[in-house]
Amino acid sequence: MIVGIDIGGTKTHVRAESTGVTLLDRSVPTAEWQADGRLDSPASVERLLALFGHLPGAEDAALAVGAHGLDSDAQAEAFQTALADARPGLTWTVNDVELLGPAAGFDEAIAVIAGTGSKVVGRRADGSPVTAGGYGYILNDPGSAPALVRDAVRSLFDAVDERESLDQLADALFTHFDVDDIVGLSNALTVHPRITRWGAAAPLVFAAADAGSPRAAQVIDQAADELARSVQLVHRHGAVGDHVVCAGGVITHQPRLLRAFRERLRARGLGHAVHLLAAPPVEGALAMARRLTEAADAVPFAPSTPSRRKP
Known part of the structure:
Protein backbone atom coordinates (compact mmCIF):
# COMPACT_ATOMS: atom_id res chain seq x y z
CA MET A 1 0.00 0.00 0.00
CA ILE A 2 1.10 3.57 -0.69
CA VAL A 3 -0.28 6.82 0.74
CA GLY A 4 -0.05 10.34 -0.66
CA ILE A 5 -1.07 13.49 1.20
CA ASP A 6 -1.42 17.04 -0.10
CA ILE A 7 -1.57 19.52 2.78
CA GLY A 8 -2.79 22.95 1.77
CA GLY A 9 -3.44 25.99 3.88
CA THR A 10 -7.15 25.22 4.03
CA LYS A 11 -7.62 21.63 2.83
CA THR A 12 -5.80 18.32 3.29
CA HIS A 13 -6.26 15.63 0.63
CA VAL A 14 -5.36 12.03 1.53
CA ARG A 15 -5.31 9.21 -1.00
CA ALA A 16 -4.24 5.59 -0.47
CA GLU A 17 -3.98 2.81 -3.01
CA SER A 18 -2.79 -0.76 -3.37
CA THR A 19 -1.82 -2.30 -6.73
CA GLY A 20 -3.62 0.52 -8.52
CA VAL A 21 -6.85 0.20 -6.51
CA THR A 22 -7.94 3.27 -4.52
CA LEU A 23 -8.49 2.39 -0.88
CA LEU A 24 -9.12 5.89 0.45
CA ASP A 25 -9.76 9.30 -1.10
CA ARG A 26 -10.54 11.81 1.62
CA SER A 27 -10.40 15.59 1.99
CA VAL A 28 -10.69 17.39 5.32
CA PRO A 29 -10.07 20.95 6.52
CA THR A 30 -6.42 21.28 7.53
CA ALA A 31 -7.52 22.95 10.76
CA GLU A 32 -9.36 19.75 11.67
CA TRP A 33 -6.12 17.92 12.45
CA GLN A 34 -3.50 20.71 12.69
CA ALA A 35 -4.70 21.77 16.10
CA ASP A 36 -1.74 23.88 17.21
CA GLY A 37 -0.73 25.39 13.86
CA ARG A 38 2.42 23.25 13.60
CA LEU A 39 2.95 20.40 11.17
CA ASP A 40 5.59 18.62 13.24
CA SER A 41 4.03 18.72 16.71
CA PRO A 42 3.17 15.31 18.20
CA ALA A 43 -0.52 16.17 18.35
CA SER A 44 -0.66 17.26 14.72
CA VAL A 45 1.28 14.22 13.50
CA GLU A 46 -0.95 11.86 15.47
CA ARG A 47 -4.11 13.40 14.02
CA LEU A 48 -2.72 13.48 10.48
CA LEU A 49 -1.76 9.81 10.56
CA ALA A 50 -5.18 8.95 12.02
CA LEU A 51 -6.77 10.12 8.74
CA PHE A 52 -5.65 6.88 7.11
CA GLY A 53 -4.50 4.84 10.13
CA HIS A 54 -7.59 2.62 10.12
CA LEU A 55 -6.52 0.99 6.84
CA PRO A 56 -4.88 -2.43 7.17
CA GLY A 57 -1.14 -2.06 6.66
CA ALA A 58 -1.19 1.71 7.10
CA GLU A 59 1.80 1.82 9.44
CA ASP A 60 4.08 0.08 6.95
CA ALA A 61 2.82 1.88 3.84
CA ALA A 62 5.16 4.16 1.90
CA LEU A 63 4.01 7.71 2.66
CA ALA A 64 4.79 10.90 0.74
CA VAL A 65 3.52 14.27 1.90
CA GLY A 66 3.55 17.63 0.17
CA ALA A 67 2.80 20.37 2.68
CA HIS A 68 2.17 24.08 2.49
CA GLY A 69 4.58 25.80 4.84
CA LEU A 70 7.61 23.56 4.29
CA ASP A 71 9.67 26.42 2.92
CA SER A 72 13.13 25.41 4.15
CA ASP A 73 15.21 22.27 4.50
CA ALA A 74 15.00 22.62 8.27
CA GLN A 75 11.20 22.65 8.23
CA ALA A 76 11.05 19.64 5.90
CA GLU A 77 13.55 17.75 8.06
CA ALA A 78 11.58 18.47 11.23
CA PHE A 79 8.33 17.25 9.69
CA GLN A 80 10.10 14.26 8.13
CA THR A 81 11.57 13.28 11.48
CA ALA A 82 8.27 13.67 13.34
CA LEU A 83 6.47 11.41 10.87
CA ALA A 84 9.30 8.86 10.77
CA ASP A 85 9.37 8.68 14.57
CA ALA A 86 5.64 7.96 14.64
CA ARG A 87 5.55 5.08 12.12
CA PRO A 88 7.84 2.38 10.72
CA GLY A 89 6.96 2.87 7.05
CA LEU A 90 9.07 4.79 4.54
CA THR A 91 8.31 8.49 4.60
CA TRP A 92 9.15 11.49 2.41
CA THR A 93 8.16 15.16 2.81
CA VAL A 94 8.36 18.14 0.43
CA ASN A 95 6.80 21.55 -0.08
CA ASP A 96 3.39 21.07 -1.68
CA VAL A 97 4.52 22.93 -4.83
CA GLU A 98 6.84 20.00 -5.58
CA LEU A 99 3.84 17.74 -6.12
CA LEU A 100 2.99 19.44 -9.42
CA GLY A 101 5.65 17.86 -11.63
CA PRO A 102 5.04 14.24 -10.64
CA ALA A 103 1.27 14.84 -10.61
CA ALA A 104 1.59 15.86 -14.26
CA GLY A 105 3.66 12.77 -15.02
CA PHE A 106 7.11 14.39 -15.26
CA ASP A 107 10.22 13.11 -13.52
CA GLU A 108 11.89 16.48 -14.01
CA ALA A 109 9.95 19.75 -14.08
CA ILE A 110 9.86 23.24 -12.66
CA ALA A 111 6.68 23.87 -10.66
CA VAL A 112 4.89 27.23 -10.63
CA ILE A 113 2.06 27.96 -8.22
CA ALA A 114 0.00 31.13 -8.52
CA GLY A 115 -3.10 31.25 -6.40
CA THR A 116 -3.50 32.53 -2.85
CA GLY A 117 0.30 32.77 -2.90
CA SER A 118 2.97 32.11 -5.52
CA LYS A 119 6.24 30.20 -5.63
CA VAL A 120 8.56 28.54 -8.15
CA VAL A 121 10.31 25.29 -7.23
CA GLY A 122 12.70 22.95 -9.04
CA ARG A 123 15.39 20.42 -8.23
CA ARG A 124 18.99 20.21 -9.35
CA ALA A 125 20.48 17.05 -10.81
CA ASP A 126 21.86 16.17 -7.37
CA GLY A 127 18.36 16.34 -5.90
CA SER A 128 18.78 19.57 -3.95
CA PRO A 129 15.84 21.99 -4.19
CA VAL A 130 16.09 25.42 -5.77
CA THR A 131 13.32 27.96 -5.28
CA ALA A 132 12.30 31.53 -6.04
CA GLY A 133 9.59 33.69 -4.53
CA GLY A 134 7.02 32.62 -2.01
CA TYR A 135 7.82 35.28 0.58
CA GLY A 136 4.27 36.41 1.25
CA TYR A 137 1.67 38.54 -0.49
CA ILE A 138 2.47 41.84 1.22
CA LEU A 139 6.03 42.02 -0.14
CA ASN A 140 6.25 39.32 -2.81
CA ASP A 141 4.23 36.45 -4.39
CA PRO A 142 3.85 37.86 -7.94
CA GLY A 143 0.81 36.58 -9.80
CA SER A 144 -1.02 35.61 -6.62
CA ALA A 145 -4.51 36.98 -6.08
CA PRO A 146 -3.67 39.41 -3.25
CA ALA A 147 -0.44 40.58 -4.91
CA LEU A 148 -2.30 41.39 -8.13
CA VAL A 149 -4.69 43.58 -6.15
CA ARG A 150 -1.78 45.17 -4.27
CA ASP A 151 -0.05 46.03 -7.54
CA ALA A 152 -3.28 47.24 -9.14
CA VAL A 153 -3.85 49.69 -6.29
CA ARG A 154 -0.25 50.90 -6.49
CA SER A 155 -0.79 51.46 -10.20
CA LEU A 156 -3.75 53.67 -9.36
CA PHE A 157 -1.58 55.64 -6.94
CA ASP A 158 0.74 56.34 -9.88
CA ALA A 159 -2.19 57.38 -12.05
CA VAL A 160 -3.34 59.92 -9.47
CA ASP A 161 0.17 61.29 -8.95
CA GLU A 162 0.66 61.58 -12.72
CA ARG A 163 -2.69 63.42 -12.97
CA GLU A 164 -3.97 60.76 -15.36
CA SER A 165 -7.61 59.86 -15.76
CA LEU A 166 -8.75 56.83 -13.80
CA ASP A 167 -10.22 54.01 -15.86
CA GLN A 168 -12.22 50.78 -15.49
CA LEU A 169 -9.76 49.42 -12.95
CA ALA A 170 -10.40 52.25 -10.52
CA ASP A 171 -14.16 52.06 -11.04
CA ALA A 172 -14.21 48.34 -10.30
CA LEU A 173 -12.05 48.57 -7.18
CA PHE A 174 -13.89 51.62 -5.82
CA THR A 175 -17.19 49.78 -6.19
CA HIS A 176 -15.88 46.52 -4.73
CA PHE A 177 -14.44 48.19 -1.62
CA ASP A 178 -17.33 50.68 -1.35
CA VAL A 179 -15.14 53.79 -1.45
CA ASP A 180 -15.28 57.05 -3.40
CA ASP A 181 -11.64 57.87 -4.06
CA ILE A 182 -8.06 56.65 -3.98
CA VAL A 183 -7.57 57.62 -0.32
CA GLY A 184 -10.56 55.54 0.65
CA LEU A 185 -9.22 52.63 -1.39
CA SER A 186 -5.84 52.86 0.33
CA ASN A 187 -7.51 52.89 3.74
CA ALA A 188 -9.75 49.94 2.84
CA LEU A 189 -6.74 47.75 2.08
CA THR A 190 -4.30 48.94 4.73
CA VAL A 191 -6.62 49.12 7.72
CA HIS A 192 -7.63 45.48 7.13
CA PRO A 193 -4.69 43.88 5.24
CA ARG A 194 -6.15 40.39 5.19
CA ILE A 195 -5.12 37.99 2.44
CA THR A 196 -8.72 36.99 1.73
CA ARG A 197 -9.89 40.61 1.58
CA TRP A 198 -7.20 41.54 -0.94
CA GLY A 199 -7.41 38.32 -2.94
CA ALA A 200 -11.17 38.44 -3.42
CA ALA A 201 -10.79 41.48 -5.68
CA ALA A 202 -8.31 39.82 -8.07
CA PRO A 203 -10.93 38.84 -10.70
CA LEU A 204 -11.72 42.56 -11.07
CA VAL A 205 -8.18 43.20 -12.30
CA PHE A 206 -8.64 40.69 -15.11
CA ALA A 207 -12.12 41.98 -15.92
CA ALA A 208 -10.80 45.53 -16.15
CA ALA A 209 -7.98 44.42 -18.46
CA ASP A 210 -10.47 42.63 -20.70
CA ALA A 211 -12.57 45.81 -20.73
CA GLY A 212 -9.63 47.81 -22.03
CA SER A 213 -7.83 49.14 -18.93
CA PRO A 214 -4.17 49.58 -19.88
CA ARG A 215 -3.14 49.76 -16.23
CA ALA A 216 -4.84 46.47 -15.39
CA ALA A 217 -3.22 44.85 -18.42
CA GLN A 218 0.17 46.18 -17.35
CA VAL A 219 -0.26 44.78 -13.83
CA ILE A 220 -1.01 41.32 -15.24
CA ASP A 221 1.87 41.44 -17.72
CA GLN A 222 4.27 42.52 -14.99
CA ALA A 223 3.13 39.69 -12.73
CA ALA A 224 3.64 37.23 -15.59
CA ASP A 225 7.12 38.59 -16.20
CA GLU A 226 8.05 38.26 -12.52
CA LEU A 227 6.91 34.64 -12.55
CA ALA A 228 8.91 34.04 -15.73
CA ARG A 229 11.95 35.66 -14.10
CA SER A 230 11.58 33.29 -11.14
CA VAL A 231 11.58 30.33 -13.52
CA GLN A 232 14.65 31.79 -15.21
CA LEU A 233 16.38 32.10 -11.84
CA VAL A 234 15.75 28.52 -10.72
CA HIS A 235 16.78 27.29 -14.18
CA ARG A 236 19.97 29.36 -14.02
CA HIS A 237 20.76 27.95 -10.60
CA GLY A 238 20.52 24.35 -11.76
CA ALA A 239 16.87 23.27 -11.83
CA VAL A 240 16.58 20.42 -14.32
CA GLY A 241 13.77 19.63 -16.73
CA ASP A 242 12.32 21.05 -19.91
CA HIS A 243 8.79 21.34 -18.57
CA VAL A 244 7.03 23.93 -16.41
CA VAL A 245 3.89 22.77 -14.61
CA CYS A 246 1.50 25.46 -13.37
CA ALA A 247 -1.26 25.27 -10.78
CA GLY A 248 -3.13 27.53 -8.39
CA GLY A 249 -6.47 29.26 -8.60
CA VAL A 250 -5.30 32.39 -10.43
CA ILE A 251 -3.21 30.89 -13.21
CA THR A 252 -5.70 28.04 -13.62
CA HIS A 253 -8.80 30.22 -13.96
CA GLN A 254 -7.34 33.30 -15.63
CA PRO A 255 -6.13 32.40 -19.17
CA ARG A 256 -4.79 35.91 -19.63
CA LEU A 257 -2.13 35.34 -16.98
CA LEU A 258 -1.16 31.95 -18.41
CA ARG A 259 -0.84 33.39 -21.92
CA ALA A 260 1.27 36.28 -20.67
CA PHE A 261 3.43 33.90 -18.65
CA ARG A 262 4.14 31.76 -21.73
CA GLU A 263 5.00 34.86 -23.74
CA ALA A 279 -4.67 16.14 -12.07
CA PRO A 280 -5.11 16.81 -8.34
CA PRO A 281 -1.73 17.50 -6.66
CA VAL A 282 -2.22 14.50 -4.37
CA GLU A 283 -1.44 12.38 -7.45
CA GLY A 284 2.08 13.78 -7.21
CA ALA A 285 2.33 12.61 -3.61
CA LEU A 286 1.21 9.13 -4.67
CA ALA A 287 3.80 9.11 -7.45
CA MET A 288 6.48 10.01 -4.89
CA ALA A 289 5.27 7.29 -2.51
CA ARG A 290 5.36 4.81 -5.39
CA ARG A 291 8.93 5.83 -6.19
CA LEU A 292 9.90 5.28 -2.55
CA THR A 293 9.03 1.60 -2.95
CA GLU A 294 11.08 1.20 -6.14
CA ALA A 295 14.63 2.20 -5.09
CA ALA A 296 16.17 1.49 -1.73
CA ASP A 297 18.09 4.75 -1.31
CA ALA A 298 16.44 7.13 -3.76
CA VAL A 299 14.81 10.45 -3.16
CA PRO A 300 11.63 10.50 -5.27
CA PHE A 301 12.27 12.16 -8.64
CA ALA A 302 15.91 12.86 -7.75
CA PRO A 303 17.44 9.37 -7.81
CA SER A 304 21.07 10.48 -7.45
CA THR A 305 20.41 12.04 -4.04
CA PRO A 306 20.79 10.27 -0.67
CA SER A 307 17.36 10.06 0.93
CA ARG A 308 16.18 11.24 4.31
CA ARG A 309 14.38 7.97 4.87
CA LYS A 310 14.64 6.02 8.08
CA PRO A 311 17.55 3.57 8.22
Missing part, protein backbone atom coordinates in the same frame (compact mmCIF):
# COMPACT_ATOMS: atom_id res chain seq x y z
CA ARG A 264 7.34 36.18 -21.06
CA LEU A 265 9.14 32.86 -20.78
CA ARG A 266 9.82 32.95 -24.52
CA ALA A 267 10.90 36.57 -24.32
CA ARG A 268 13.46 35.55 -21.69
CA GLY A 269 14.82 32.89 -24.01
CA LEU A 270 13.42 29.88 -22.16
CA GLY A 271 12.12 27.02 -24.30
CA HIS A 272 10.32 25.09 -21.58
CA ALA A 273 6.98 23.54 -22.43
CA VAL A 274 4.30 25.01 -20.16
CA HIS A 275 1.54 22.78 -18.82
CA LEU A 276 -1.50 23.56 -16.71
CA LEU A 277 -1.95 20.82 -14.13
CA ALA A 278 -5.09 18.80 -14.77
Whole structure:
Protein backbone atom coordinates (compact mmCIF):
# COMPACT_ATOMS: atom_id res chain seq x y z
CA MET A 1 0.00 0.00 0.00
CA ILE A 2 1.10 3.57 -0.69
CA VAL A 3 -0.28 6.82 0.74
CA GLY A 4 -0.05 10.34 -0.66
CA ILE A 5 -1.07 13.49 1.20
CA ASP A 6 -1.42 17.04 -0.10
CA ILE A 7 -1.57 19.52 2.78
CA GLY A 8 -2.79 22.95 1.77
CA GLY A 9 -3.44 25.99 3.88
CA THR A 10 -7.15 25.22 4.03
CA LYS A 11 -7.62 21.63 2.83
CA THR A 12 -5.80 18.32 3.29
CA HIS A 13 -6.26 15.63 0.63
CA VAL A 14 -5.36 12.03 1.53
CA ARG A 15 -5.31 9.21 -1.00
CA ALA A 16 -4.24 5.59 -0.47
CA GLU A 17 -3.98 2.81 -3.01
CA SER A 18 -2.79 -0.76 -3.37
CA THR A 19 -1.82 -2.30 -6.73
CA GLY A 20 -3.62 0.52 -8.52
CA VAL A 21 -6.85 0.20 -6.51
CA THR A 22 -7.94 3.27 -4.52
CA LEU A 23 -8.49 2.39 -0.88
CA LEU A 24 -9.12 5.89 0.45
CA ASP A 25 -9.76 9.30 -1.10
CA ARG A 26 -10.54 11.81 1.62
CA SER A 27 -10.40 15.59 1.99
CA VAL A 28 -10.69 17.39 5.32
CA PRO A 29 -10.07 20.95 6.52
CA THR A 30 -6.42 21.28 7.53
CA ALA A 31 -7.52 22.95 10.76
CA GLU A 32 -9.36 19.75 11.67
CA TRP A 33 -6.12 17.92 12.45
CA GLN A 34 -3.50 20.71 12.69
CA ALA A 35 -4.70 21.77 16.10
CA ASP A 36 -1.74 23.88 17.21
CA GLY A 37 -0.73 25.39 13.86
CA ARG A 38 2.42 23.25 13.60
CA LEU A 39 2.95 20.40 11.17
CA ASP A 40 5.59 18.62 13.24
CA SER A 41 4.03 18.72 16.71
CA PRO A 42 3.17 15.31 18.20
CA ALA A 43 -0.52 16.17 18.35
CA SER A 44 -0.66 17.26 14.72
CA VAL A 45 1.28 14.22 13.50
CA GLU A 46 -0.95 11.86 15.47
CA ARG A 47 -4.11 13.40 14.02
CA LEU A 48 -2.72 13.48 10.48
CA LEU A 49 -1.76 9.81 10.56
CA ALA A 50 -5.18 8.95 12.02
CA LEU A 51 -6.77 10.12 8.74
CA PHE A 52 -5.65 6.88 7.11
CA GLY A 53 -4.50 4.84 10.13
CA HIS A 54 -7.59 2.62 10.12
CA LEU A 55 -6.52 0.99 6.84
CA PRO A 56 -4.88 -2.43 7.17
CA GLY A 57 -1.14 -2.06 6.66
CA ALA A 58 -1.19 1.71 7.10
CA GLU A 59 1.80 1.82 9.44
CA ASP A 60 4.08 0.08 6.95
CA ALA A 61 2.82 1.88 3.84
CA ALA A 62 5.16 4.16 1.90
CA LEU A 63 4.01 7.71 2.66
CA ALA A 64 4.79 10.90 0.74
CA VAL A 65 3.52 14.27 1.90
CA GLY A 66 3.55 17.63 0.17
CA ALA A 67 2.80 20.37 2.68
CA HIS A 68 2.17 24.08 2.49
CA GLY A 69 4.58 25.80 4.84
CA LEU A 70 7.61 23.56 4.29
CA ASP A 71 9.67 26.42 2.92
CA SER A 72 13.13 25.41 4.15
CA ASP A 73 15.21 22.27 4.50
CA ALA A 74 15.00 22.62 8.27
CA GLN A 75 11.20 22.65 8.23
CA ALA A 76 11.05 19.64 5.90
CA GLU A 77 13.55 17.75 8.06
CA ALA A 78 11.58 18.47 11.23
CA PHE A 79 8.33 17.25 9.69
CA GLN A 80 10.10 14.26 8.13
CA THR A 81 11.57 13.28 11.48
CA ALA A 82 8.27 13.67 13.34
CA LEU A 83 6.47 11.41 10.87
CA ALA A 84 9.30 8.86 10.77
CA ASP A 85 9.37 8.68 14.57
CA ALA A 86 5.64 7.96 14.64
CA ARG A 87 5.55 5.08 12.12
CA PRO A 88 7.84 2.38 10.72
CA GLY A 89 6.96 2.87 7.05
CA LEU A 90 9.07 4.79 4.54
CA THR A 91 8.31 8.49 4.60
CA TRP A 92 9.15 11.49 2.41
CA THR A 93 8.16 15.16 2.81
CA VAL A 94 8.36 18.14 0.43
CA ASN A 95 6.80 21.55 -0.08
CA ASP A 96 3.39 21.07 -1.68
CA VAL A 97 4.52 22.93 -4.83
CA GLU A 98 6.84 20.00 -5.58
CA LEU A 99 3.84 17.74 -6.12
CA LEU A 100 2.99 19.44 -9.42
CA GLY A 101 5.65 17.86 -11.63
CA PRO A 102 5.04 14.24 -10.64
CA ALA A 103 1.27 14.84 -10.61
CA ALA A 104 1.59 15.86 -14.26
CA GLY A 105 3.66 12.77 -15.02
CA PHE A 106 7.11 14.39 -15.26
CA ASP A 107 10.22 13.11 -13.52
CA GLU A 108 11.89 16.48 -14.01
CA ALA A 109 9.95 19.75 -14.08
CA ILE A 110 9.86 23.24 -12.66
CA ALA A 111 6.68 23.87 -10.66
CA VAL A 112 4.89 27.23 -10.63
CA ILE A 113 2.06 27.96 -8.22
CA ALA A 114 0.00 31.13 -8.52
CA GLY A 115 -3.10 31.25 -6.40
CA THR A 116 -3.50 32.53 -2.85
CA GLY A 117 0.30 32.77 -2.90
CA SER A 118 2.97 32.11 -5.52
CA LYS A 119 6.24 30.20 -5.63
CA VAL A 120 8.56 28.54 -8.15
CA VAL A 121 10.31 25.29 -7.23
CA GLY A 122 12.70 22.95 -9.04
CA ARG A 123 15.39 20.42 -8.23
CA ARG A 124 18.99 20.21 -9.35
CA ALA A 125 20.48 17.05 -10.81
CA ASP A 126 21.86 16.17 -7.37
CA GLY A 127 18.36 16.34 -5.90
CA SER A 128 18.78 19.57 -3.95
CA PRO A 129 15.84 21.99 -4.19
CA VAL A 130 16.09 25.42 -5.77
CA THR A 131 13.32 27.96 -5.28
CA ALA A 132 12.30 31.53 -6.04
CA GLY A 133 9.59 33.69 -4.53
CA GLY A 134 7.02 32.62 -2.01
CA TYR A 135 7.82 35.28 0.58
CA GLY A 136 4.27 36.41 1.25
CA TYR A 137 1.67 38.54 -0.49
CA ILE A 138 2.47 41.84 1.22
CA LEU A 139 6.03 42.02 -0.14
CA ASN A 140 6.25 39.32 -2.81
CA ASP A 141 4.23 36.45 -4.39
CA PRO A 142 3.85 37.86 -7.94
CA GLY A 143 0.81 36.58 -9.80
CA SER A 144 -1.02 35.61 -6.62
CA ALA A 145 -4.51 36.98 -6.08
CA PRO A 146 -3.67 39.41 -3.25
CA ALA A 147 -0.44 40.58 -4.91
CA LEU A 148 -2.30 41.39 -8.13
CA VAL A 149 -4.69 43.58 -6.15
CA ARG A 150 -1.78 45.17 -4.27
CA ASP A 151 -0.05 46.03 -7.54
CA ALA A 152 -3.28 47.24 -9.14
CA VAL A 153 -3.85 49.69 -6.29
CA ARG A 154 -0.25 50.90 -6.49
CA SER A 155 -0.79 51.46 -10.20
CA LEU A 156 -3.75 53.67 -9.36
CA PHE A 157 -1.58 55.64 -6.94
CA ASP A 158 0.74 56.34 -9.88
CA ALA A 159 -2.19 57.38 -12.05
CA VAL A 160 -3.34 59.92 -9.47
CA ASP A 161 0.17 61.29 -8.95
CA GLU A 162 0.66 61.58 -12.72
CA ARG A 163 -2.69 63.42 -12.97
CA GLU A 164 -3.97 60.76 -15.36
CA SER A 165 -7.61 59.86 -15.76
CA LEU A 166 -8.75 56.83 -13.80
CA ASP A 167 -10.22 54.01 -15.86
CA GLN A 168 -12.22 50.78 -15.49
CA LEU A 169 -9.76 49.42 -12.95
CA ALA A 170 -10.40 52.25 -10.52
CA ASP A 171 -14.16 52.06 -11.04
CA ALA A 172 -14.21 48.34 -10.30
CA LEU A 173 -12.05 48.57 -7.18
CA PHE A 174 -13.89 51.62 -5.82
CA THR A 175 -17.19 49.78 -6.19
CA HIS A 176 -15.88 46.52 -4.73
CA PHE A 177 -14.44 48.19 -1.62
CA ASP A 178 -17.33 50.68 -1.35
CA VAL A 179 -15.14 53.79 -1.45
CA ASP A 180 -15.28 57.05 -3.40
CA ASP A 181 -11.64 57.87 -4.06
CA ILE A 182 -8.06 56.65 -3.98
CA VAL A 183 -7.57 57.62 -0.32
CA GLY A 184 -10.56 55.54 0.65
CA LEU A 185 -9.22 52.63 -1.39
CA SER A 186 -5.84 52.86 0.33
CA ASN A 187 -7.51 52.89 3.74
CA ALA A 188 -9.75 49.94 2.84
CA LEU A 189 -6.74 47.75 2.08
CA THR A 190 -4.30 48.94 4.73
CA VAL A 191 -6.62 49.12 7.72
CA HIS A 192 -7.63 45.48 7.13
CA PRO A 193 -4.69 43.88 5.24
CA ARG A 194 -6.15 40.39 5.19
CA ILE A 195 -5.12 37.99 2.44
CA THR A 196 -8.72 36.99 1.73
CA ARG A 197 -9.89 40.61 1.58
CA TRP A 198 -7.20 41.54 -0.94
CA GLY A 199 -7.41 38.32 -2.94
CA ALA A 200 -11.17 38.44 -3.42
CA ALA A 201 -10.79 41.48 -5.68
CA ALA A 202 -8.31 39.82 -8.07
CA PRO A 203 -10.93 38.84 -10.70
CA LEU A 204 -11.72 42.56 -11.07
CA VAL A 205 -8.18 43.20 -12.30
CA PHE A 206 -8.64 40.69 -15.11
CA ALA A 207 -12.12 41.98 -15.92
CA ALA A 208 -10.80 45.53 -16.15
CA ALA A 209 -7.98 44.42 -18.46
CA ASP A 210 -10.47 42.63 -20.70
CA ALA A 211 -12.57 45.81 -20.73
CA GLY A 212 -9.63 47.81 -22.03
CA SER A 213 -7.83 49.14 -18.93
CA PRO A 214 -4.17 49.58 -19.88
CA ARG A 215 -3.14 49.76 -16.23
CA ALA A 216 -4.84 46.47 -15.39
CA ALA A 217 -3.22 44.85 -18.42
CA GLN A 218 0.17 46.18 -17.35
CA VAL A 219 -0.26 44.78 -13.83
CA ILE A 220 -1.01 41.32 -15.24
CA ASP A 221 1.87 41.44 -17.72
CA GLN A 222 4.27 42.52 -14.99
CA ALA A 223 3.13 39.69 -12.73
CA ALA A 224 3.64 37.23 -15.59
CA ASP A 225 7.12 38.59 -16.20
CA GLU A 226 8.05 38.26 -12.52
CA LEU A 227 6.91 34.64 -12.55
CA ALA A 228 8.91 34.04 -15.73
CA ARG A 229 11.95 35.66 -14.10
CA SER A 230 11.58 33.29 -11.14
CA VAL A 231 11.58 30.33 -13.52
CA GLN A 232 14.65 31.79 -15.21
CA LEU A 233 16.38 32.10 -11.84
CA VAL A 234 15.75 28.52 -10.72
CA HIS A 235 16.78 27.29 -14.18
CA ARG A 236 19.97 29.36 -14.02
CA HIS A 237 20.76 27.95 -10.60
CA GLY A 238 20.52 24.35 -11.76
CA ALA A 239 16.87 23.27 -11.83
CA VAL A 240 16.58 20.42 -14.32
CA GLY A 241 13.77 19.63 -16.73
CA ASP A 242 12.32 21.05 -19.91
CA HIS A 243 8.79 21.34 -18.57
CA VAL A 244 7.03 23.93 -16.41
CA VAL A 245 3.89 22.77 -14.61
CA CYS A 246 1.50 25.46 -13.37
CA ALA A 247 -1.26 25.27 -10.78
CA GLY A 248 -3.13 27.53 -8.39
CA GLY A 249 -6.47 29.26 -8.60
CA VAL A 250 -5.30 32.39 -10.43
CA ILE A 251 -3.21 30.89 -13.21
CA THR A 252 -5.70 28.04 -13.62
CA HIS A 253 -8.80 30.22 -13.96
CA GLN A 254 -7.34 33.30 -15.63
CA PRO A 255 -6.13 32.40 -19.17
CA ARG A 256 -4.79 35.91 -19.63
CA LEU A 257 -2.13 35.34 -16.98
CA LEU A 258 -1.16 31.95 -18.41
CA ARG A 259 -0.84 33.39 -21.92
CA ALA A 260 1.27 36.28 -20.67
CA PHE A 261 3.43 33.90 -18.65
CA ARG A 262 4.14 31.76 -21.73
CA GLU A 263 5.00 34.86 -23.74
CA ARG A 264 7.34 36.18 -21.06
CA LEU A 265 9.14 32.86 -20.78
CA ARG A 266 9.82 32.95 -24.52
CA ALA A 267 10.90 36.57 -24.32
CA ARG A 268 13.46 35.55 -21.69
CA GLY A 269 14.82 32.89 -24.01
CA LEU A 270 13.42 29.88 -22.16
CA GLY A 271 12.12 27.02 -24.30
CA HIS A 272 10.32 25.09 -21.58
CA ALA A 273 6.98 23.54 -22.43
CA VAL A 274 4.30 25.01 -20.16
CA HIS A 275 1.54 22.78 -18.82
CA LEU A 276 -1.50 23.56 -16.71
CA LEU A 277 -1.95 20.82 -14.13
CA ALA A 278 -5.09 18.80 -14.77
CA ALA A 279 -4.67 16.14 -12.07
CA PRO A 280 -5.11 16.81 -8.34
CA PRO A 281 -1.73 17.50 -6.66
CA VAL A 282 -2.22 14.50 -4.37
CA GLU A 283 -1.44 12.38 -7.45
CA GLY A 284 2.08 13.78 -7.21
CA ALA A 285 2.33 12.61 -3.61
CA LEU A 286 1.21 9.13 -4.67
CA ALA A 287 3.80 9.11 -7.45
CA MET A 288 6.48 10.01 -4.89
CA ALA A 289 5.27 7.29 -2.51
CA ARG A 290 5.36 4.81 -5.39
CA ARG A 291 8.93 5.83 -6.19
CA LEU A 292 9.90 5.28 -2.55
CA THR A 293 9.03 1.60 -2.95
CA GLU A 294 11.08 1.20 -6.14
CA ALA A 295 14.63 2.20 -5.09
CA ALA A 296 16.17 1.49 -1.73
CA ASP A 297 18.09 4.75 -1.31
CA ALA A 298 16.44 7.13 -3.76
CA VAL A 299 14.81 10.45 -3.16
CA PRO A 300 11.63 10.50 -5.27
CA PHE A 301 12.27 12.16 -8.64
CA ALA A 302 15.91 12.86 -7.75
CA PRO A 303 17.44 9.37 -7.81
CA SER A 304 21.07 10.48 -7.45
CA THR A 305 20.41 12.04 -4.04
CA PRO A 306 20.79 10.27 -0.67
CA SER A 307 17.36 10.06 0.93
CA ARG A 308 16.18 11.24 4.31
CA ARG A 309 14.38 7.97 4.87
CA LYS A 310 14.64 6.02 8.08
CA PRO A 311 17.55 3.57 8.22
